[in-house]
Amino acid sequence: MNTALLRIEDLKKYFPIRVGLFGKVVGYIKAVDGVSFNVDAGEVVSLVGESGSGKTTIARCLLLLEKPTSGKILYDSEDITQLRGEKLRNYRRSVQAVFQNPFLSLDPRMNVFQIISEPVKNSMKLSREELLEYVSSLLELVGLDKSFLDKYPHELSGGQAQRVAIARAISLKPKLIILDEPTSALDVSVQAQILNLLADLKKELSLSYLLITHDLSIVKYISDRIIIIYLGKIMETGSSEEIFENPLHPYTRILFSSIPDPYRKFGERVILRGEPPSPVNPPPGCRFHTRCPYAIDICRKQEPPEIKSSLIHKVYCWLHTEKHSSETKT
Amino acid sequence: MPFSREYIVKRLILLVFVVLGVLFITFIITRLIPARPELLWAGPHATIEQIEKARKQLHLDKPVYVQFFLYLQDFIMGNWGISWRTKSPVFTDVLSTLTATLELVIVAFFIAFIVGVLTGVIAALKKYSWIDDFIRIVTVIGASIPVFWLALIVQLVFGNWLGILPSAKRVDEWIVIVTGFKPITGFYLIDSIIQGNLAVFVDALKRIILPALVLSTYPFCLSARMTRAVMIEVFSEQHVKSLIAWGLPERTILFKYSLKNTIVPVIASLGLSFGYTIVGAFMVELVFVWPGIGFYAAMSLLSFDYPAVIGCVITVAIFYCIINTVVDLIHSIIDPRVRL
Amino acid sequence: MEKFKQQKIILSLIIRKPISFLSLIIVLGFIVVGLTAPILVPYPEDAWGLTYNVEKRFQPPSIEHPFGTDALGRDVFSRILLGSSFSLMIAVGVIGLALFIGIPIGVIAGYYGGRVGTLLMRITDMFLAFPPLLLAIVLAATLGRGLLNLIIALAISWWPWYARLVYVQTNTVKNMPYVDAAKIAGLPNIKIISKHVIPNALTPTIVQAALDMGSAILEAAGLSFIGVGVKPPTPEWGLLVSEGWQSINYAWWIAFFPGLAILITVVGFNLLADAFRESADPRLRRTILMRLGVKQ
Amino acid sequence: YVSLPTPPTVTPTTITTPTPSQTPSVTKKLVIYASLSEMTTADPSTEFSNSILWLCLVYEPLLWYDPLENKFIPALAERWESSKDGTVWTFYLRKGVVFHDGTPFTAEAVKKSIERTIELGQGAAFIWDPVEKIEIVDDYTVTFILKYPAALDSIAASSYGAWIFSPRTPNTPEWFNQGNDAGSGPYKLVKWDPENEVILEKFEDWWGWKLPSYEMASPKAPDIFIVKIVKDAVTQERLVVAGEIDIAEYIPLEDVDRLKADPNLKVVIKPSFQNLLMLINTKKPPLDNVLVRRAIAHAIPYEDIVKIARSGLAKVASGPVPTGMPGHFEDFRYRYDLEEARRLLAEAGYPTGLDKTLVLVYTAGDVYEQRTSELIAASLSKIGIKVDIRPMSWEEQWALAQSGWENPEMAQDLFIFYWWPTYITPFDFLYNMFHSGSKAFNLCYYENPEFERLIEEAVSLEGVDKSKALELYYKAQKILYEDVPAVPLWDMIEVRVGRAYLGNLEKAVNPAYPTVIFAQVLSVEK
């Protein structure tokens, strides 16, 4: 696909487990274990999965905060881990991020002006006045006024702080913003404000988002494409509509039915049993088989193949292979 | 056991490294800082030949790294040199003085720990009351008192003015001779009990009270303050709150549940304070004429008796390391999350 | 019952404030006196040990000599007063030097990690394995008596604490999302260290260090007392106690008052530290507990 | 005061020992003596330091010397005589003496002991330098042939290196330092813990006990004598006041008056032959200028130093030979006169004082030296001489001073220094501190051939012509007085504090044997 802004191919990230005085490696946490997807320009892709499924790790790899164990991350058909000099700077500018806890992502010792202007100062030559003007305009864009310029993070509310973080993220005019659970630390009323803002900014600045979350209600609201991930592997991916209307993977279905819904009464949901297994020794075959109510023999032995339901709706599940689809219905 | 054999092995390796480190530092201090170490080593009244001999003995004619290696070798062979003052091997000197100090330090730590934890618990329970304020002020003062000065004052007041307790020596010679007391382990309190010698026991006990109390001031205040702080912290932790919400009696919550959580950091801080206490013992022993390693070290220090000083330093450092290992072991026994 | 409890709490908080205030007064007083003592002393010659007076030996406290006179007939009060200057010098010197060594090591080891970091921290651990005061004593004895040597000896036994504290702080700060944000923005390491890591990692250390000055005074006095500190006739408090020890049966005031001066000063610092701990943010509290050896 | 921890039936100084050998329990007299410094070695040949304290009780020399009455007291020798030229000395030995190991004492022991001391060549062995050879005439007569005339009676009464010990024991340094003794004296060594205590027990077979008229023995002498190391004066005072020890060696001097008033105590004040000097580095400018040295000598407040440093318990020195010793003269005191000092300094070319700060070293921990140093510094500052006083350990101080022979610039300027005699002769003071042959202790780095000739001649005359010898010593000291290589400060007056029930305490102290208490003459009255 030529329009792909960012292309991730078979990304793996293993964290070594070290013990002892000399840090002997006794095993690996397979946080991300062979993930491929792409983010197109102007698109919102959501990465959904339970805690520990590797969502943040993928994001950190994309942000060059973590070095992938293997696999490629292609930007302009070049592997970003190999980028140097101007190209690297260009990539850095194009991909920005907003994190979960706004208070932790703002330096407590800097005021709002310093926070937002820091990346700008680093990559553009602006005079003090220009800088002030630019930062003010960014603030305006995220719905804050000039009076915030010299406030410190602890003087801000959660929502305001997150707006500042967003202003910082857009200050370099990026193409893609990675949003790692941008609202999960905020109260519902504030969450809505931030989501609105993000939606507005996307339109105004023609941004792409990679949204990381485990809250499906947000996903439905904002994203074009959804990737369901479990224990470092993709389970299902497809357009937002397709997945919501026709979830194929059992895990996806269970996730959906787990979302509390004020308009649904209790008792109609599928309850998932058990806990996610450890990423150190992920189960063989399909990773989900230990908790899957529909698991059949082959799930325990062999990794499921990719099944295309439509051009972009893919699922990794034995139950949807020709051979086994009949068994699903039982 | 909540700790593995590997852990013990690891700690032993660590101990070796620590001793190596200490030896390295002492090597630097004794061989590289003084302008002419052989002069110091040969001691006073040394003849030219003796100085030359010392030079040979210190391997000063060899390159520095060879010197260090040979220094290590000597140390491992138990060849800690001959004290200039006592003319006997430092190793035996250190061993013979160690028990006196250990007896003093153990008694002091025992007092400090028991009384300190109790005081801390009271302060934590009576948080913000006048009792708490009082304890706070007393323990802050206690932690700020120069131990040598306290020793002098205590000796002056109790020994001289009030005359309540004897304020010098470990045991009275007369009683020792009268009763035919013979030290076995070197811990007089234990030895006298083994021999059923009440008179020596009482005398030794009387004589250890003042120095031990003085020496325990700092660890006592430390453990009281730690206990209070940690206890209050523990009280605010969810697991205590949940027990309260579930209606368990206060006694159980306090003495069974909270105390256990409190004890680890308190012991850890005590272990850390061992370093200060042992140096405190230098001064306390000096003032109370207590024939321990602190007294020995202080005397050696004043006469620049290098072999003896190094021997003491290494011994204390090894003990410091051992004590911190023990603290870790206790931690692992108490806290199941810690696997060693 | 509930009402009573509240009154108790409020009362206690009110009591705490004056105590904290008092501690502040003591510390500020100490600093001011330490800076101005050379001008203030009533008998400067006595204070500097430039004189003696046969007639005035061992005079008990009086109006003329509030703390009495010593074996050489010098005014004890003057000597103690001037001693505060030396204590201040020692405190600032030791802490300053220790920070000067400890901070770069802690920051480099914490931020860059890796081999160099491990090596630096192992060296630090090696020093920490030494009982702190003991190292200072041996060093002071080797270097010889004198103010500067005393400061060097104490600082060398002191820096590993700060190195470790800074190391831990740096490690925490290094993993904070705001540092990640700076990295994402493409800031070079030097800038990240100077703008984010140092300001955030150092504040608790600096506060801790300032409050450690009491301990520095206490330990310096201890060294002088056992005879490896400053040399006479420097009116350092520990040395004054040691000199007074000789005549304690005859003239208790010579040893008593300098000890009291140490006590009051150190209490001032420790009470202030206490007040800080009570009101400080949990981050600072954690670091203080860490210095006490509490594993978090 | 400290309550006595003894059981009520036991009096402080008499205790009952259930010794298995003596079936009925006997009451023994016990005396504890507190010593400030720890013991050094137990080898009588090489010991040159604090162990003299108990060696004097365990071993005996041929003679004792009482300098205050200027007489010798026979010990192992009953009589002695010398040839006219003072080169042949004959000693007639006491009969019926046995060593602690049971060996009878004969001339062989004398020869072997002294020869061993000479052979080992350590400690005070130099005192036997004049001896050419020792000849055994018969079992109880021994003759010393000397290379040059010398006062061998004084040498034989030396406090160091003159002990006679049993020829039947191994007599190696190791054997001695394991706590064995080979003496013949009134006490034998029971416990040897040089850092804490030394315990001596009465040797019942000592010849002196059986000799009622012998002045060095008392019928009520202690049965057990303990030397307890108590390292500071304050504690010693406290212990003796509390009755936990019987004799204190060192107490804070300002307390002497108070202790004198205590009816339970007895304070003995006796001159000693220990003196304190300030050695001047005569090789280092500006102190190589004799005028500067003289100026310094006049700028030292001798009287005040005695009052402050020793609470008056000392005498202002007059020359390096202490008061009371032969060879001491009263003519060598410097006048404390700041005007004169300033004048001399100006004459030397320093009208406004020295531009260099002088380094004065003294032994750390010695309060008398410290106070003295501080006074000197304070006083010299008045004539424009700045002094930096440095407390050092003796070892450090001495090592620094040693470097002065090679490189006087590196060494200290002023050195506060004690001396006390090995045996009673002015030569010991004058040679050791001022003769260029004595590199170890001539720490003024003083070289004066005329002076050296004078004292060498004087010492050789000591055994022959005492008055001529003294005349020469006078001349030599006159030279020192003018050259000022050192400033003698004070001659010590010693203080011992004992419990009141100790009779003869005064008699038990002898300035020729510093720090020794002759326990055998004590009379325990309770």
Added chain:
Amino acid sequence: MTDQPILQVENLTIDYVVLDGIIKAVRNVSFTINEGEVVCLVGESGSGKTTVGLAISRALPENAIIREGRIIFKGRDLLNLEIRDKSTIEDKVMMIFQDPAATLNPLFKVGEIFSDVIKHHLKLSDQLKIREKALEFLKAVELPDPERIFNSYPHELSGGMLQRVIIAITLSVNPKLLIADEPTTMLDVTLQAQILDLLINLKKKFGLSILFITHNLSIAAEIGDRIIVMYGGEIVEEASSEELLKNPLHPYTKGLLECIPKTHIKYSKLKSIPGMIFDLRNPPLGCVFVDRCTEATDLCRKDKPRLIEFLKNHKVACHLYRGSTK
């Protein structure tokens, strides 16, 4: 479900004393819980939900002061109860907490704590019986291998399992009322569903009443019979869950409902509530929501609206609904 109130909270007002002032955390809160009913307490962070819960369990921290109010449980005022020992009350109130990993003392085995609770409340002393009882309840919360869990330390169990253990502990003493303080907030969506499911099943099985505290209106609507909305330490609205969803009255409740992303509409503007909560040390004179309310009038600023039953079984505290009571 009967209309018999098992718990009546009247005029509960609670302050916290802190170094720099007094936090007025809960003010004039009154509500009831009927037997067998699930009442949800909903509100933003800091609105005083936990404080109310703790007050009912009589487990408020030391610096909390109950200014006034009564908490009547089964006819007895829990606040006036002279007896310090809660085990003497036959009908217990038990509480479960937000963070399962922090609820159990990490230094003790699960079984040890479990046994102590049973021993104390049920006055049992036979270790075997206690153990039996514990295992029975561990089974009841659908934990696999109760024996192993009984002998485990808390850190050896995952969050979901721990929350089940805690539920087992609290249920083992036969409580009549269970206070669940955000028991699922720290858990993953899938586990959250498990625990909610379990709670509802157990409620039926043991005939419990539950005060369920949450900030998630969706959850509240799903499991609650009745919902109480709190804001800034006061109750602003109270109604059955259907009624509240259908017909929210208070502007705050309305806002909250509109904030929840609607699953069916995409990229539409979400409604949100502007502004932030006031400083709890200085609660406003008038309505608590006045600063963020789009419909606020002068009256709202001056006069505090009382909680009135505007519709049947639907109470609201807002001046908009003055006068025209049903």
